[in-house]
Amino acid sequence: MQDNLHVERRVISVIVKNEASVLSRITDLFSGRGYNIESLTVAPVPDSEYSRLTIATSGSVRVIEQITKQLHKLIPVLRVYEHTDLVEKEMAMIKFPLNESLSDIETLCNVYNGKIVNVGKDVVIAMVADEPHRIGFFLEAIKRFNPKEIVRGGTVALER
Amino acid sequence: MQISGAQMVIEALIAEEVEVIFGYPGGAIMNVYDEIYKQNKFQHILSRHEQAAVHSAEGYAKKSGKVGVSLITSGPGFTNAVTGLADAYMDSIPMVVISGQVPMSLIGTDAFQEIDAVGISRSCTKHNYLVTDAADLPRVMKEAFYIASTGRPGPVHIDIPKDVTAQIAEFNYPKNISLDTYKPTTKGNVRQIKKAIDAIEKASRPLLYLGGGIINANATEQVREFASMCGIPAVETFMGRGVMGDSNPLRIGMLGMHGNYASNMAISECDLVIGIGVRFDDRVTGKLSEFAKNADIIHVDIDPASISKLVNAHYPIVGDVKNVVTEFIALAKNKIKSEKYVPWLDSIAKLDKLHPLSYKEDSDRIKPQWVVERIGELLGDDANISTDVGQHQMWTAQFYPFSRPRQFMSSGGLGTMGYGFPAAIGVKRADPSRTSINITGDGSILMNIQELMTSVIYKLPVINVILNNNYLGMVRQWQTLFYDDRKSETVLEEQPDFKMVSEGFGGIGYRVTTKEEFDAALKDAIEKDVVAMIEVIVDRDENVMPMVPAGGSLFNMMLPSNSTEGSK
Numbered sequence: 208m209q210d211n212l213h214v215e216r217r218v219i220s221v222i223v224k225n226e227a228s229v230l231s232r233i234t235d236l237f238s239g240r241g242y243n244i245e246s247l248t249v250a251p252v253p254d255s256e257y258s259r260l261t262i263a264t265s266g267s268v269r270v271i272e273q274i275t276k277q278l279h280k281l282i283p284v285l286r287v288y289e290h291t292d293l294v295e296k297e298m299a300m301i302k303f304p305l306n307e308s309l310s311d312i313e314t315l316c317n318v319y320n321g322k323i324v325n326v327g328k329d330v331v332i333a334m335v336a337d338e339p340h341r342i343g344f345f346l347e348a349i350k351r352f353n354p355k356e357i358v359r360g361g362t363v364a365l366e367r
Numbered sequence: 368m369q370i371s372g373a374q375m376v377i378e379a380l381i382a383e384e385v386e387v388i389f390g391y392p393g394g395a396i397m398n399v400y401d402e403i404y405k406q407n408k409f410q411h412i413l414s415r416h417e418q419a420a421v422h423s424a425e426g427y428a429k430k431s432g433k434v435g436v437s438l439i440t441s442g443p444g445f446t447n448a449v450t451g452l453a454d455a456y457m458d459s460i461p462m463v464v465i466s467g468q469v470p471m472s473l474i475g476t477d478a479f480q481e482i483d484a485v486g487i488s489r490s491c492t493k494h495n496y497l498v499t500d501a502a503d504l505p506r507v508m509k510e511a512f513y514i515a516s517t518g519r520p521g522p523v524h525i526d527i528p529k530d531v532t533a534q535i536a537e538f539n540y541p542k543n544i545s546l547d548t549y550k551p552t553t554k555g556n557v558r559q560i561k562k563a564i565d566a567i568e569k570a571s572r573p574l575l576y577l578g579g580g581i582i583n584a585n586a587t588e589q590v591r592e593f594a595s596m597c598g599i600p601a602v603e604t605f606m607g608r609g610v611m612g613d614s615n616p617l618r619i620g621m622l623g624m625h626g627n628y629a630s631n632m633a634i635s636e637c638d639l640v641i642g643i644g645v646r647f648d649d650r651v652t653g654k655l656s657e658f659a660k661n662a663d664i665i666h667v668d669i670d671p672a673s674i675s676k677l678v679n680a681h682y683p684i685v686g687d688v689k690n691v692v693t694e695f696i697a698l699a700k701n702k703i704k705s706e707k708y709v710p711w712l713d714s715i716a717k718l719d720k721l722h723p724l725s726y727k728e729d730s731d732r733i734k735p736q737w738v739v740e741r742i743g744e745l746l747g748d749d750a751n752i753s754t755d756v757g758q759h760q761m762w763t764a765q766f767y768p769f770s771r772p773r774q775f776m777s778s779g780g781l782g783t784m785g786y787g788f789p790a791a792i793g794v795k796r797a798d799p800s801r802t803s804i805n806i807t808g809d810g811s812i813l814m815n816i817q818e819l820m821t822s823v824i825y826k827l828p829v830i831n832v833i834l835n836n837n838y839l840g841m842v843r844q845w846q847t848l849f850y851d852d853r854k855s856e857t858v859l860e861e862q863p864d865f866k867m868v869s870e871g872f873g874g875i876g877y878r879v880t881t882k883e884e885f886d887a888a889l890k891d892a893i894e895k896d897v898v899a900m901i902e903v904i905v906d907r908d909e910n911v912m913p914m915v916p917a918g919g920s921l922f923n924m925m926l927p928s929n930s931t932e933g934s935k
């Protein structure tokens with residue numbers, strides 16, 4: 208399969224049994240086989256013995272196909288979804304010095320489904336939740352407010 | 368019943384009908400060893416190195432078709448066993464390897480002989496467990512045997528802390544098992560199978576490409592029947608040696624880096640590849656973009672990840688070989704006319720005449736290939752053959768007349784020097800009535816030489832035929848061909864007296880320089896029925912030919928300079 212060398216971004220959801228070291232099985236698979244992880248989030252599936260991992264990765268069609276097959280081959284993996292038509296969101300939190308314009312920050316956050324969530328002695332914390340690429344734009348835009356710290360939550364996704 | 372974790376291990380092994388395990392004791396696994404002492408349901412063989420214990424279990428598993436079992440201690444015991452785990456993983460051998468671990472309270476404290484065993488084995492096992500509660504042991508043992516032996520077989524590692532083997536809990540060995548997250552597909556998709564048969568009917572130059580998966584599936588009979596019913600020629604992989612039986616007229620040979628000319632040309636010229644239980648290894652395909660360039664590809668494999676991993680399959684069929692080929696046979700009856708492929712067979716026969724597998728005899732020196740052929744002539748079907756890794760291994764694959772599956776045990780995927788001797792001991796344990804021969808090299812044999820002791824004590828005689836070329840020959844061959852013959856660290860000038868080494872352990876030895884001496888030594892060794900070393904001084908400059916340089920195309924082979932002479 209020399210064709211399809213074109214590299215694409217993909218979001219894959221993996222439903223795994225909640226058991227010891229299941230996360231390292233997944234991350235070891237990616238590092239051992241030279242696959243790329245752009246982001247990875249994990250949380251329990253409510254009322255079940257399973258967790259859901261959302262992995263954003265990239266690779267050629269062949270590599271993506273191998274990733275899903277190799278993931279499925281892991282014993283504690285129940286299901287693997289390779290999403291094509293999905294709603295994808297990511298959250299980010301940003302800490303600003305209190306001397307920046309709060310109303311400007313608030314307005315900008317609104318555009319990206321966010322708001323100021325905490326005001327402390329000398330810092331404010333804002334959060335936004337939007338598509339990952341839009342989070343990228345947002346983080347560009349807030350540079351001028353001198354953010355002190357940024358955390359991104361990683362992608363979560365659901366098939367439409 | 369309330370028993371200790373250690374007793375549970377024993378009870379589970381008995382419930383799994385294990386008759387022999389290979390192992391080596393130590394602190395963290397002593398509770399289990401104490402229970403081994405008290406029981407008499409299965410045999411424990413004390414190998415003299417944990418790596419060898421795992422290889423012996425592999426040899427036993429490969430020969431018997433059962434799960435091989437190995438028991439080892441924590442820390443260095445476990446790390447010694449890792450090569451064996453990796454070997455079994457690469458060659459899809461069903462294994463359960465149980466290791467002791469430091470007590471739970473000490474895990475993570477850099478305790479004496481502590482190593483993160485499951486962390487290490489994760490990437491070279493099909494699955495692994497760290498058991499933290501004795502109550503989990505019955506389930507874990509049951510799952511381990513089930514996972515090791517079903518789907519694409521492989522090694523499963525169970526790490527048990529010392530306090531867990533002491534802990535008392537309820538033992539109730541599960542009879543049946545079903546795992547929500549592990550359900551191998553064994554029955555092929557009927558529509559895909561139909562399409563594949565249609566493709567075979569339409570093809571004019573179909574070729575069977577047969578591998579180790581057929582042996583795993585115990586489906587040799589079905590594959591032979593399908594081939595002969597349809598009159599389709601076949602090439603075997605290294606791991607597939609023995610599938611067709613070498614006297615089968617439809618068998619062209621082994622393909623790949625050291626495949627014969629006709630096999631490599633046939634796969635390059637065919638218009639349909641029927642790959643069964645193969646994994647398109649780079650030693651087989653050479654340059655991927657040129658591999659079977661003119662052909663559509665049918666690929667039957669139980670592991671979906673094996674399909675279209677390297678070469679795109681036009682007709683992917685996930686399933687067990689036996690089921691799928693049985694369906695093939697049913698559908699192909701009355702549909703595929705074997706006469707159709709006669710011209711194709713003729714053209715392959717011509718290719719084989721052009722450059723048959725051959726070597727040039729020499730009146731002064733024994734040719735290594737001759738030794739392999741000679742063992743074949745003298746023992747043929749009566750021997751099981753193991754090898755180490757190197758030139759001798761390839762000559763064995765090329766020149767031994769294999770007649771059946773599970774006759775040839777060799778480390779294909781990992782290429783582990785030191786595999787052959789311990790594996791041959793396991794083979795002898797599984798099939799005592801046949802002679803167990805390890806064809807080895809002067810380099811490899813030293814990598815598990817201590818197994819002379821195991822072989823002597825347990826009366827599991829192996830005849831080690833050392834093709835002594837005073838070289839790490841396979842590496843020397845690459846140096847000769849690709850590094851201007853600079854023999855960096857491959858010349859083995861000083862060597863032990865192999866005869867004396869063998870005798871020192873209670874075995875026998877021979878050093879032979881002529882054909883007559885070889886025949887006599889082999890005959891004598893078979894009669895004496897103890898472990899033997901037959902050191903054969905062979906022509907040291909011989910190269911394994913044909914050869915496709917790494918990354919080259921299969922149809923561009925280096926051929927022996929004498930390719931139209933020789934005995935074969």
Ligand SMILES: Cc1cc2nc3c(=O)[nH]c(=O)nc-3n(C[C@H](O)[C@H](O)[C@H](O)COP(=O)(O)OP(=O)(O)OC[C@H]3O[C@@H](n4cnc5c(N)ncnc54)[C@H](O)[C@@H]3O)c2cc1C
Nearest residue numbers: 578579580584605606623624625644646669688779780782
């Ligand atoms: C020095 C050296 C040189 C070598 N040169 C060559 C060479 O020239 N030619 C060559 O062929 N090899 C060569 N090898 C061996 C090579 O590295 C591989 O081990 C070998 O080619 C793999 O064989 P295989 O494709 O049959 O796969 P195997 O490793 O036997 O894998 C079996 C395949 O079958 C599948 N399978 C297993 N069980 C079932 C089942 N029940 N039903 C369906 N499918 C199943 C598995 O999923 C897997 O895909 C060499 C090795 C060494 C060390």
Ligand SMILES: Cc1ncc(C[n+]2csc(CCOP(=O)(O)OP(=O)(O)O)c2C)c(N)n1
Nearest residue numbers: 757758759782784808809810811839840841
């Ligand atoms: C454990 C291990 N180390 C190194 C190698 C690399 N290697 C492959 S073949 C070979 C030479 C083997 O020499 P010998 O056993 O004498 O066999 P010959 O090729 O001479 O027949 C070496 C060093 C290997 N396959 N395994």
Ligand SMILES: [Mg+2]
Nearest residue numbers: 808809838840
């Ligand atoms: Mg040698």
